[in-house]
Amino acid sequence: MKVLLLGTGGREHALALALSRDPAVGALHAAPGNPGIARVATLHPVDLLDPDAVAALTTSLGVDLVVVGPEAPLVAGVADAVRAAGVACFGPSGAAARLEGSKAFAKEVMAAAGVPTAEARVCRGAEEVAAALDALGAPYVVKDDGLAAGKGVVVTSDRDEALAHAAGCGGDVVVEEYLDGPEVSLFALCDGERVRPLQPAQDFKRALDGDAGPNTGGMGAYSPLPWAPSLLVEDVTATVLQPTVDEMARRGTPFVGLLYAGLALTSRGVRVVEFNARFGDPETQVLMALLDSPLAALLHAAATGRLDEVPAPVFRDGAAVTVVMASAGYPATSRSGDVITGTDAVPAGVDVVHAGTALSDDGDLVTAGGRVLAVTAAGGTVAEARAAAYAGVAAVDFPGALHRTDIAAGL
Template identity: 40%
Template sequence: MNILVVGRGGREHSMIMSLALSETIESLYAAPGNGGIASQANCVPISETDIDGLLAFAKEKAIDLTIIGPENPLLLGIANRFQDENLAIFAPTKEAALLEGSKSYAKAFMQKHGIPTADYASFTNADQAKKYIEKKGAPIVVKADGLASGKGVIVAETKVEALSAIDDMLVTKTFDEAGTTIVIEEFLAGKEFSLMAFVHENNVYPMVPARDHKRAYDNDEGPNTGGMGAFAPVPDVTEDLLAFATTEILQKTADGLMKEGRPFTGILYAGLMMTDDGPRVIEFNTRFGDPETQVVLPLLKNDLLQVFIDVMEGVNPKLQWEDSACVGVVVASIGYPAGYQKGVEIPELKPEGSSFTVHAGTKKLRTALVSDGGRVLLVGAKGSSLGEATNLAYRTLLPMKDSQAFFYRKDIGE
């Protein structure tokens, strides 16, 4: 089969690392790919959002299945366009992807279908939003309604922080169109975890749970990022919790989308908080999470391509998972998630044993590998325990310990 993966980050490299193991793939392409992906797939210079270009390429190369990694092309309707041309694509339509594309839609959807989540209110007017904050107090959560690359969420510890977040989003337009509507939610206390599932219409096949670390610095300090590391599975997520999250959240979501005429095919991601009252949805994504994918897929025993095919055909893929732990540590450019320098040469890392390197923001510049984004690499490892995997990942990272251009958290997996 000829397979096309759309995207350029760590999530897409992780998918390609798994797909490259499939014996049924003749040609594996990535659009546009990155410096690491280029060693395992044919990278083509087509942007993720160039739907016309991707369509033309899929036809030219007789692509049998296209798999979408990032969120932006989903909201642009890439699945709709491919389906109109009778081209197989593993991705939700733009109507189903609105579950990620609009937090206010997602909150109203959950309320309608009895899916547990935090209380909320939506606003387009800053003064009204501020009155709501004055009434509710803090801590409280302020979110940009649209896509903001994982950075449009402010967990405000004080009313002053919350009011400032409202000004940033609704007045100074920090997040452009993504922040023209905001969602203000009650603060949920507890531990977070992520649960992803392969979904086709009413069929839901959950993966192992993962936990990511969103703050930039050790001890969960600093600004929110797209994720500074992750591990899977999550020891404190019990079988009962998983069963509840699968039936009361993932399955209800898939069923609700069917009822609303928005059938879902793709990856459904639930970001969950373990509260005293059970799991509550913090957010939905309608694609593989990043960096969770990088620690979940290495534990999958199945042929990933066959899983995609089975799910799309309504066949139970009978997912099988290694009895191991996987940890991934993100290496980021100094300054991330704010301004950072690109084009910096990346020190060579030498993975050993079960450790591995996933490329996110990298590109080849002549013979050198250089940075091309905020999150540059993820260094991961598998082990019989979380501790063993963590130790191996950090041992692999030693050549970057004193880097003046890159940084990473020292407490991933704790």
């Protein structure tokens, strides 16, 4: 199989590593890719937000499968253009990607499907926001309705901060009731009718130890979750994932690709915090480190409506942990051009997944974004995987490097 992977970040590098280790993949291409992906795939320049350009690249390479990593190209209709060119594509249509592209739309779908979620109000303007904050109470949860790269949410007990965040969104916002309890990420492969869940993971959104500081795109993750209810996957599949896919099909916009359910395990039961329409980052890093099934066959079956013809995903025993190393100033700002050292000095079995890197004119590996690397390791237990991942972090360095020290601590 010839595969084209679209994207530039850590999620895509993790997928590229899994695809490169799949004996069924004869050629792996990526666009635009990054220096880490370049080690396992042939890179091609392309504007990911130009559906026609992506479709043209797809046909010129003669690939059998396109895998769309980031959300923005999906919302822009890249998957539609690839399918129109006659190539199988793992990723929802622009219409189906609205599950992530609009939080208000996702709430509408969940209501129609009977999916449990937080009470919410869609607001336009300061007066509506203020009324919703007063009605739902503190802690306040305010979300940008559109795409915000995982950082468009504020959770605060400060009403002025909540109002300021809403004002800065520049459009519709969703004000929600606060959901108590731990959060869990559950991904599912979807072929428009069927869902095949992966195993749960948990990520760490806050920038600082102890879940302090501002929200980020994710500072680390681990899987599996030894504390999670034993029937969590089965229950969420039955009450959240399958009903959502059924509702999307009923609307004439079948969901084909990766449905990401961000969940809160509240005192009143499981509630959906958000949907995403693609693999999550950094949870993908730990899931791909443990996946024991050939990835290409699963993605191709989902893309072609044949998930019932392939075995369900299988994961190895043990656990995996990833720790994100971010650039100075993240998440408020980021610094580029700092030389990265030590990526080849990590202990055996540790993957240094590139999230925001580039090559300088001198050929040095340098920082090129907020989240720079995701150092990932597997082990017999969460504690063993954590120790290996942090040993990898200790081997890598760049000026101003930031990371949390408590990812998966105490497990």
